[in-house]
Amino acid sequence: MESNNFIYKYLKFVSFSGLELWDTKRYIVNKVLPIKNAIYLKEILYPFKERVFKEEMIKNNWQIIAKINFSGNLFLRDFEEIHIYKGNLNLVPENAIIYSKINVRHGCIYYNKIGNVPFGVSSEYPVYLFNENIVNGEFIHKLLRTEIFKDLLNTKTTGISKARVKQDEFLNIQIPLPSLEEQNRLVENYAKKIKVAEKQEQEAVQLEHEIENYLLEELGVEKQMEEKKQPGKLIFFHLKKVDRWDVWNKKNINPSNIFLNKILDDVIIGKPMYGANVKGVKIKSDTRYIRITDINENGDLNNDFIYPEVTEKKYLLENNDFLIARSGNTVGKTFLYKKEHGKAIFAGYLVKYKLNNKVILPEYLLIFSKSKIFKDWVLANQRISGQPNINGQEFLKSPIIIPPLEKQKEIVAYITNLKNKIKKLHILAKKNREEAIKEFEQEIFNS
Known part of the structure; x- marks a missing residue:
């Protein structure tokens, strides 16, 4: 009897009436989010599906999506690729949210901000509109890309070879939605931290350029002008030099x-x-x-x-x-x-x-x-x-x-000092980015 109790301790039982899908992870992973006053995404996101044809894409100089990366950034195909693209395209207007069915659980969600150029997507990228008087698009984008929601979205996938999150599963997710004023404040605070991090990263890049300029100057090397490529130009070499x-x-x-x-x-x-x-x-x-x-x-x-x-x-x-x-x-x-x-x-x-x-x-x-x-x-x-x-x-x-060894020592000391500053700037930038996310999540889930 004791051995049976020991086994039952590691088993999870699901009522047959609650077994809607033969997908174990959604039952094994008991995901209860710390959300107060939650609403469903379907209450604020409205599916938008507007077919767009190649002729209109070409006329407006619109491009086709290539991918959304794990950081939530959008990449578009070269414009010329529209001529060889096969398949239907849907329009993503400004002020719209889209996600990748396959990789949404990795944070592949994108917000096409107000003023951004529209683009085309396949049916693998559902498009949603929302009421901007109730919802801040950047708030929803950041919220759904938090680690908490990535874990939750991972339990919503269905399929074997290329597991996807279907639209109904996506829209049935509950989220906290504070007032628009509060959303704006949270987004603004996040942006301030990120701006500081970006400034630190830019300073690091400038110091990298300073290292290169310093080294060339100290070594007495003239800066080399970038060579312009001349298409179709032939270069001849003597056979004995080949x-x-x-x-x-x-x-x-x-x-x-x-x-x-x-x-x-x-x-x-x-x-x-x-x-x-x-x-x-x-x-x-x-x-x-x-x-x-x-x-x-x-x-x-x-x-x-x-x-x-x-x-x-x-x-x-x-x-x-x-x-x-x-x-x-x-x-x-x-x-x-x-x-x-x-x-x-x-x-x-x-x-x-x-x-x-x-x-x-x-x-x-x-x-x-x-x-x-x-x-x-x-x-x-x-x-x-x-x-x-x-x-x-x-x-x-x-x-x-x-150079002489003494000059080498001087160069090493100077550049090592700059590299230490660069390293410190990268550490601070990383810290500010992490704190921006952490503070955003804490205010939402611990309030």
Whole structure:
């Protein structure tokens, strides 16, 4: 008897009379939202379905939806695609709410604000209008994109291969609806926080530009004018200068007029080394497995820890080992290993270089490898057949401007200070964005 009671404790029973759909998650997940004075969406959102034809779309220069991403942002197809589009289109006017049937549970809801240009959607995107004297569209948009409602919408999906949230399920969701004045206040407070975050992000971008300008100026490199593409123009090379049979995206790399213009081969010891070709696993060990995807653009490691299934001693990294990604869309991404990162080996699509510390500071090389000079060289020299790639030997020809060590230290100190400011700005911006959402939810659900 005791064993039966133990089993029943983990079972959920549903009355047969309440079993409307054979979809277990809506019964397993007991989603009771903390809502007072709730109303149904069907009381404020009115389905709108107005067929729009290609001729009208072309005449008005309207575009077709491509997608709504998980952040609730809209992406439209190129206007020319309307000529090859097959299927019926419905109009999304200004001041309308739409959602993706498949991805609404991930927050794919969009509000086409007053004054926005209309666009066309398929039946996969239901369209709703509302009374703007009762409802603030931005309020509803933000409310339905909160984590609470995402979880609730996930229980409303039906289907197997591509589960969707049907319109009747969507409209039968209960929401809190304060007065229009209160909605406006909540939206305004949210917007203030986001504006602060956006300003901080813009300041971070400006500092990134300052780093690039400072580096070019200190290294005595003239700013390179952007080359205008000339369609149909032929470029001829002498046969004896051709050493590779792929398309070469030639770029002129401006040299320094005050310091040594060298190549990576001049600052390393020994030969390039490719990483391990072993499987990464989640089983924790004392050795981290560093892959291209673990390296952020700024040269830091992310928190997605993977461990090697087998650890070979020859792949263990040592302090100041320099890694460069040799393949994929992130070819040329660089990372400087420090012992503080802990015991680690590196993966096969990374190349390791031992640096000559008497010639170059490892931290300076990392900074230089993030510069436009280095990135332009990577873009010009990557092979574009299949996946972009540059092999370990080819990277040895990459340009490196080498000032005296004291000058390198000065550059590293200045840029490190700017990078710390950038990092702080990103942390503050992220905090303000999170607080904007948190405060919005607290005022709605805890009032």
